[in-house]
Amino acid sequence: MADNQKMWADLGMNLEMHDMLCAVLPGAIGDVFMSQENRPEAMDYFDMVLADVHGLRPAELVEFRKNGGKVFGTFCAYVPDEVIVAAGAIATGLCAGSQFWVPGGERYLPANTCPLIKAMLGARFDKTCPFYRLADVYIGENTCDGKKKAYEILGTDVPMHIMDLPQMKREKDYLKWADEIKDLKALVEKETGNEVTAEKLAEAIKLINAKRAALERLYKLRRNENVPISGTDTLLISQIAYYDDPARFTAMVNKLCDELEKRVADGVNVAPGKKRILISGTPMAIPNWKLHNLVETSGGVVVCEETCTGTRYFENQVDESGATVDEMIQNIANRYMSINCACFTPNTARADDVVRLAKESKADGVIDVNLMFCQTYDIEGRSLEERCKAEGIPFLGLETDYTDNDAQQLKTRIGAFIEMLG
C-alpha cells in the first residue's frame, strides 16, 4: 500500500482527502459483502480487485502509459470499447458512484443535478480518483442534458471527446451512430498513432464479445431456481466489468461460472425462501450497492438488473461477420444501438426488456430505481409501471441518491413490497 501512496502522489492526487475515502472503504466492504453467507469461492478475485480498487488496476495503467500507451476514460454503456482496444489503447470506466464526490461536484453544478453527474465532476476536480487522473482523454456522450453540460465543465480541465448519440432508432440513426464511431476511431488513431486495421478491429470485437458472453452466462446462472450467488456480488462484477482488463475479467467470470454451475447442480441456494426481485432503472456505479444491500437484507434477492450495470451492458453481441472496417463499425453501431436507454424516444423496447427479463428470471416483482433528478428514467417509470401491472408483475418505483439518510424509509418501502409479494 506504500507503493499506492507514492503512485497517488505522482498522479497529483489530493492525498489527505483521498485517505478519507480509503478509510471508509474497508468498513463498507465488510458490511455489504463479507457479512453475506455462503459466497462462491471465485468471488475472491473480485473481492481483491475491490479491496485495492485504487491500487491494482491503476498501477497497471501507470505501467501501460509509461510504455507510451493511451488510456481513454468512458462514462456510458453506449461507448464502444472495441474501437479503443483495436488501437492498442485501454478503455476504462470512470465510475462516480459515491456520495464522497458529490459535494465537490456541487461546487460546479446546480444542487438538482443527478448524483452520478455531480460525483463525476467531484472525482475529477477534487483529485481523489486515480482513474480520473490516468485517463488521457475522456469520451463523453449526449445521453442526457445534465451530462452534456457537465462535460463542458470537465472539458476545461481534461481533453474531452463527445459522441453525439442519436435519440431515436430510425435507419438513419443507426448510420449516424456508425459515423460517430468512425470519428471515435479517428480520434483514438490520432492519439495513439496506431491504425485501427480490419484485423485489429475483428480481434477487438471478438475480445469484447467474449466478455459480454461471460456476463450473459453469469446472469443465466444467477437466476436459477436455487440462487447460486447474491445480487450484491453479481452487481460488483458488473461494476468491475467497466474498468478491468477485458481478457482477464472474462477468464475470471468464466471461472466463477464454472463454480456456479457446480453449485446449481449441487442445489446450493444463497437465498432460500427469499423473494426474487428484478431491479430496473439507472446505473449503479461502484461503490453504489445501496439498493441491493437493502433488498437483500429485507427478505429479497436480486436475480437480475435491467440497468447499465446489468443487462444493458452485455445483452446482444456485435455481429462478427464484417469483413471491412466500415462493415465492422456498422455492426458495432447496430449492437450498441440495441441498448434501450430512457434517453431514446420512443423507448417501449425497454419495457419489453423488463417484462421479458422478469419472466426469464422468474422475478416475483420489479423494483424500478431512479437516481434523483434523472428526469428521463423518472418520467419513464410511470409507463413502465403500467406495462408491468398489465402483465401482472408487481412493481415498486423508488427514487434515491447516494446518501444514507433515506435508508430507513427505503427499508420500509422495500419491506412492505416484499411482504406484499408474500
Add this chain to the structure above:
Amino acid sequence: MARKYIGIDIGSTASKVCVLEEGCEPVFEVLPTGWNSKITAGIIKEDLEKRYVKIENDSQVVATGYGRISVDYADHVITEISCHGRGGYEMIGRDCTIIDIGGQDTKYINVVGGRPVDFLMNDKCAAGTGKFIEVMANRLGLTIEELFELAEIGDPISISSLCTVFAESEVINYMGEGRSREDLAAGVIDSVALKVATLVQRKELQDTIIITGGFSNNEFFAGLLSKKLGKTATAMTLGRYAGAYGAALLAREKSKK
C-alpha cells in the same frame, strides 16, 4: 388467562396499542412516542403486563410503525403498510383504498381481496403529513385541535411551497402582512389536503376510500379531501388505530399458522 393478540404501532408522533382477545371487542390505547421509542416500547410492555397479560406467556405481539425495531419483545415485525392495510380493511369490512396521514409519512394503500396490492408513500419531505400541520400549528400559536377548528371558519390562503420549511416562511410572510389566523389555518389544512390528493391521484382509487392516521376522525378534513379527490373519503373514528389493529390481527393470523 385467554391468549391475547397484541399490535403495537410506534409512530413518529404517537404510539398505538391494540389488544385482541377471542370473543371480545378490541381495546385500543395511545400514548406519545416521545424522544426514545425504546423507552416507549418499555412503558407499553409494563402497562400491558399490569393490565392484561404476561407478554412471554400468553400473547403474540406484532410491532409496526417507524419504531417497530425498538419493540424487542415482539414476536414479529411487520411494516406499517401491511398492518394499515389489514386494519383498515377490517374496520370498513370490504376492499378499499386507504389514505393514511401519519406524523412523517402519508401513505396510499390499495386493498384488494383483503390484501394490500399496491402502495405509495410520500418522498422524504414532510409536506402533506402530520408534521407539516404540527409545525404550522406551532407557528400560529395553536394546538392542532384549535388549528382544525379555526380552519373551518377561515377562507383559505393558498400556501404553495412544497417544502415544510419554506412553507413556514410563506406563512410567516402572510402573518407579517396581518392576514387572519383563521385564513392561515384554513390555508394550512387546504394545502395538506391538496398535497395528499396530488400524491394519491397518481394511483388507482376505489369507490371506497377511508382515512386513517392521526386526523382520521376529522370530518372537516375528510370533506375537504373528498372535494379535492372528486370522490368520497370517509373519516374513521378509530382510524388512528388502524396500524395497531392490523398488527394485532396479523398476530392472531401468525399464531394460527
